[in-house]
Amino acid sequence: MGETDDGGKPKRIVFVTVGTTCFDALVRVVDNQEVKEELSRKGYTHLLIQMGRGSYIPTKSGGGQDGSLAVDYFTFSSSIADHLRSASLVVSHAGSGSIFETLQLGKPLIVVVNEDLMDNHQSELAEELAERKHLLCARPQTLYQTITDMNLESLLPYPPADATPVTKLINSFLGFPPD
Incomplete structure (x- = not known):
């Protein structure tokens, strides 16, 4: 992890992902100067x-001696x-694949819920995982405050899944003897 930027500071990347969707509200808010x-x-x-499929084009920047982000x-x-893998912080849409891949x-992780989507199952997942302290949850309009207030040390690791009960059930169904 010894990679540095041109100023000699350790490289700390914020990776923002909207998946395959169009989530211009998220792209626009992370492109905000504040x-x-x-x-x-x-x-x-x-x-x-x-x-993703969004039409809002963020402003590219090479970063600067003033400490501005590249x-x-x-x-x-x-x-x-x-x-x-190379990110120090991930800001993601509320897709379950992106959430669990990041947690694993x-x-x-900060999950930003897309309120323009019709059903709310994504926000329910994000809010439940935030309540369990595995991630932070925001809306586009609250992302700045979430970043300002974030304490990443308060987050708990997401426990790896144990497939043993499922394996036992399948083996039993197939007629294999229990271990």
């Missing part, structure tokens, strides 16, 4: 935005796993 300045104050050096973006990637990697 949010970028707060991330920089928190010690982050780079902001990488996966913008900002880059892309639409899609065959796998976001490498981006998640043990990365701090």
Whole structure:
């Protein structure tokens, strides 16, 4: 993890992902100067935005000696796993795949709920995991305050799943003897 930016500071990346959706409200809010300045104050050096099908184009920046964030973006990637692994903080839409992939990697996560979606199962999942202290949950309009107030040390690791009960049930159903 000894990678540094040009200023010699450790490289700390905030990776933002909207998955395959269009979530311009999230892309727009992380592109907001106030949010970028707060991330920089928190010690982050780079902001990488996966913008999906969105039409809002964030402002690219190379970062600067003034401590401003380097900002880059892309639409899609065959796998976001490498981006998640290199991130110091992940800001994600509320898709269950993105949430659980990030939690399994043990990365701090802020889930931003897309209130424009019709059903609410994504917000229910995000809110339940936030209540259990595995992640932070925000809306586009509350993201800045969530970043300002965040205490990543208060987050609890997400426990790895134990497939043993399911395996036993399947083995029993198939007629295999119990272990």
